[in-house]
Amino acid sequence: MNSQLLSLAIWVPILGAVPVFLLGSERRCLVRWLALAVAVAGFLVTLPLYTGFDVQQGGMQFIEQLPWIPRFNIQYLLGVDGISMPLILLNSFITILVVLAGWEVIEKKQAQYLGAFLVMSGLMNGIFSALDGILFYVFFEASLIPMYIIIGVWGGPNRVYAAFKFFLYTLLGSLLMLVALIWLFLQSGGSFNILDWHELPIGMAPQILIFIAFLMSFAVKVPMWPVHTWLPDAHVEAPTGGSVILAAIALKLGAYGFLRFSLPIVPDASHYLAPMMITLSLIAVIYIGFVALVQTDMKKLVAYSSISHMGFVTLGFFIFNQIGIEGALVQMISHGFVSGAMFLCIGVMYDRMHSREIADYGGVANRMPKFAAFFLLFAMANSGLPATSGFVGEFMVILGAIKFNFWVGFAAATTLIVGAAYTLWMYKRVVFGDVANHHVAELTDINGRETLILTLLAACVLAMGLYPFPFTEVMHASVDNLLKHVAVSKL
Numbered sequence: 001m002n003s004q005l006l007s008l009a010i011w012v013p014i015l016g017a018v019p020v021f022l023l024g025s026e027r028r029c030l031v032r033w034l035a036l037a038v039a040v041a042g043f044l045v046t047l048p049l050y051t052g053f054d055v056q057q058g059g060m061q062f063i064e065q066l067p068w069i070p071r072f073n074i075q076y077l078l079g080v081d082g083i084s085m086p087l088i089l090l091n092s093f094i095t096i097l098v099v100l101a102g103w104e105v106i107e108k109k110q111a112q113y114l115g116a117f118l119v120m121s122g123l124m125n126g127i128f129s130a131l132d133g134i135l136f137y138v139f140f141e142a143s144l145i146p147m148y149i150i151i152g153v154w155g156g157p158n159r160v161y162a163a164f165k166f167f168l169y170t171l172l173g174s175l176l177m178l179v180a181l182i183w184l185f186l187q188s189g190g191s192f193n194i195l196d197w198h199e200l201p202i203g204m205a206p207q208i209l210i211f212i213a214f215l216m217s218f219a220v221k222v223p224m225w226p227v228h229t230w231l232p233d234a235h236v237e238a239p240t241g242g243s244v245i246l247a248a249i250a251l252k253l254g255a256y257g258f259l260r261f262s263l264p265i266v267p268d269a270s271h272y273l274a275p276m277m278i279t280l281s282l283i284a285v286i287y288i289g290f291v292a293l294v295q296t297d298m299k300k301l302v303a304y305s306s307i308s309h310m311g312f313v314t315l316g317f318f319i320f321n322q323i324g325i326e327g328a329l330v331q332m333i334s335h336g337f338v339s340g341a342m343f344l345c346i347g348v349m350y351d352r353m354h355s356r357e358i359a360d361y362g363g364v365a366n367r368m369p370k371f372a373a374f375f376l377l378f379a380m381a382n383s384g385l386p387a388t389s390g391f392v393g394e395f396m397v398i399l400g401a402i403k404f405n406f407w408v409g410f411a412a413a414t415t416l417i418v419g420a421a422y423t424l425w426m427y428k429r430v431v432f433g434d435v436a437n438h439h440v441a442e443l444t445d446i447n448g449r450e451t452l453i454l455t456l457l458a459a460c461v462l463a464m465g466l467y468p469f470p471f472t473e474v475m476h477a478s479v480d481n482l483l484k485h486v487a488v489s490k491l
Contacts, residue, residue, distance in 0.1 A: 005048055005062050006078040006129045009088055013042040013095065014122035017115040024111050032103055035114035039099045042121055043092040049085050055473050058082070058481030060131065060195070068135070073190050077132040082478030083259055083329060084128040086471060087252055090336045091128070093460075094248045095121040097453050098241040101344055104449075105351050106154065106239070113154055117241060120146040124249050128256060133181040133192040136260075137174070140253065144170055147242065147250065155237035162230075162237035169220050169230040177217035180210045184265070198264040198485055207269035214262045221254025224314060225284040228307050235303035236356070240347030243299065247306050247339035252332050255313045259325075263317065264485040270318070271486075277318040282411050284311030289418035293425070298349075298356045301426055302342045305382060308419065309335050309394075315412060316397040319404035320486060325479050326472055327396025333471060334381075334389035334464060341378040341457040345371070348450055349430075353439050358426060363435035367443040372431050374446075374454040379427040381461045383420035389464035 016038030023031050054061060060079035068076045080088065098117050106113045123146070126139035144167055152163035183206075184197050191197075202210070220227045231251075235243050263270050285308050292304035309331065316328025348371060349364070350356055365372035381388035384395075394416065402409030435441050446454065464471060 004064065005045065005052075006064055006080065006125070008045040009042065009049070009092065009125040010078075010122045010129070012045055012122070013038060013092075013118040013125075016041065017118035017122075020111055020115040020118065028110055031111045031114065032099075035099050035111075035118060036096070038118055039092075039096045039121070042118070043089075043096055046089050046092045046125075049080060050089060050474070053082070053085060053474055055082070056477060058477035061085075063131075068132075072134075072185075072192070074134045074192050075132045076135060077193060078129045079131045080129050081481070082475040083482070084256065086329070086333055086474060087128045087249075087256060088125050090252075090333055091121060091124045091249045094244065094336060094340055097340065097344070097456065098244050100449060100453050101244065101347060102239070102241045105347075106241075109153065113150070113239075113241075116146040116150050117245065120150075120245065124253070127253055131194050133184065133194055133197070135192075136194070137178060137181060140177075141171070141174055143250070143253070147246065150242040150245075151234055151238045154239040154242070157237075158233070159237045162233040165230045166234045169223075169227065173217040173220040173227075176213040180213035183210065194260065194265075200265070202266065204268055204272070207266040208272065211262055211266045211269035211273055214257065214266075218254035218257035218262070219280075221257070222251060222310050222314060223254070223307060224280050224311070225288060225307070228284070228288070231307060232300050232303040235306075235343075236297060236299050240343060240350070243303075243343040243347070244340045247302075247343055248336035251306060251310055252336065255310065255317070255328070255332055258314065258317050259482065264482060267486040271320070274318045274320070278315060278408060281311045281315035281318070282408070284308060285315065285412055285415045286418070289415050289422065293418065293422040295422075296358055298346045298358055298426060298430070299343070300356075301358075301422060302339065302346065302382075305342075305419070305422065306335065306339050308415070309339070309382075312394055312397045312412065315408075316393075316400060319400050319408070320483065321400050321403055322476075322479055322483060323396050324400025324404065325482070326475050327393050327398075327400055329393075329475050329479070330389075330396060330464075330468060330471055331393025334393045334461075337457055337460045337464065338378060338381045338388075338390050341374075341454065341461065342382055344453060344457070345375045345378060348446060349443075352443050355439075358429050360437070361430040361440060362433045362437075363440055364431045364443065366435050367440060368445045370451065371446045371454075374458060375431060376427065377458055377461065379423050381465070382423045384416050387462070387465045389461045389468075391465060392468045 063079040066076040123143040130136035288308045295301035313328045316324040381390035384390045
């Protein structure tokens with residue numbers, strides 16, 4: 001059974017989306033329950049990946065291998081380690097919440113909307129488990145299509161512009177990655193197995209070129225400064241579910257790519273170009289934090305906040321120590337919970353008022369006390385408050401950064417003040433004070449479905465903040481294994 005788990009994680013949501021599409025939007029009630037059942041089934045098949053995972057083993061587990069295109073030695077090769085397995089669980093869990101979030105608010109083409117998220121969930125699991133370069137590339141590119149459709153069909157007034165910008169940025173970056181994959185295939189004597197490439201002796205000049213090719217692809221996905229401009233547009237125009245998946249899962253694809261490709265395949269170039277990567281990461285953390293501070297649109301503020309938080313992730317990767325990389329991985333999972341929750345909270349208000357402008361709100365706590373309590377928890381987690389998941393990852397990365405270089409750690413740590421400033425200032429203007437206008441006066445508190453979604457996320461944020469060991473335990477051996485690869489020169 002173990003050997004089929006990853007295929008189930010990929011294909012249960014994708015094949016389950018077919019009857020959702022076929023039912024059509026006329027049978028709204030049946031479509032919603034079927035989509036929820038598929039999403040829950042997709043999550044349940046990933047749980048044995050955690051329960052059956054050997055935390056002592058740093059290599060790949062649950063491996064599946066079948067010939068796919070034998071002529072070019074392309075295989076259907078899957079496997080996970082402690083780096084990728086938690087991301088599959090996160091993706092499958094968030095998919096359930098996105099289906100629930102679109103329960104009532106999506107009125108047009110609901111079957112297609114929910115089906116697109118199920119397809120994307122399966123494709124994302126494929127990205128996190130693919131061990132063949134071409135299989136990874138196919139999943140990586142295919143995941144663009146459902147997100148492009150979600151933004152372009154169910155998005156805001158400028159949805160077509162935002163969808164095109166999102167698609168073109170990510171597609172152009174990926175073409176360079178394809179060139180690098182083909183070069184590695186030729187150098188390895190005809191293997192697309194990513195693990196074979198980890199052992200490949202490569203000179204410094206080709207290493208730098210391959211690193212830059214991967215950087216172009218993965219930096220856009222993270223997104224790193226200065227190729228981040230597509231993200232605020234995509235977030236603002238995307239429907240709530242689209243923003244949640246984009247922030248919670250899609251941004252992790254680029255970060256994951258650095259760990260699976262850049263660091264182990266070209267370790268010397270990774271070390272050589274680490275100062276550049278650290279600089280870009282710190283610019284994202286500091287400069288984008290100040291950009292978030294001046295936003296008037298809540299979604300744009302949280303979008304820029306995401307770029308700043310993902311800067312901690314790339315910073316953690318390129319300081320090359322255990323606590324830094326583990327902290328970056330914890331930050332990836334925490335950011336999935338926290339940013340997803342923030343976008344869901346903004347969606348709750350938008351569904352009632354049809355405005356994301358901070359100036360249109362004020363005094364929300366007077367009308368929505370339950371919602372205000374949840375929103376406060378997530379705002380505090382976004383600010384990095386101890387005992388929430390937002391603190392754990394950032395604290396570990398800062399510790400790792402100080403171990404690497406005091407001033408790098410100091411620069412990263414000071415930005416926590418900016419993070420608290422923009423998050424809590426937004427919260428104060430939206431939630432506290434007197435009721436600002438008659439629109440706010442007519443607000444109703446969260447219903448049972450919304451309470452369930454926010455309760456699940458609140459439980460995750462607090463559990464990870466209070467007891468992060470179950471998350472860090474599974475990563476430890478795999479991160480140790482990765483650092484051994486990165487420490488060995490290929491020159």
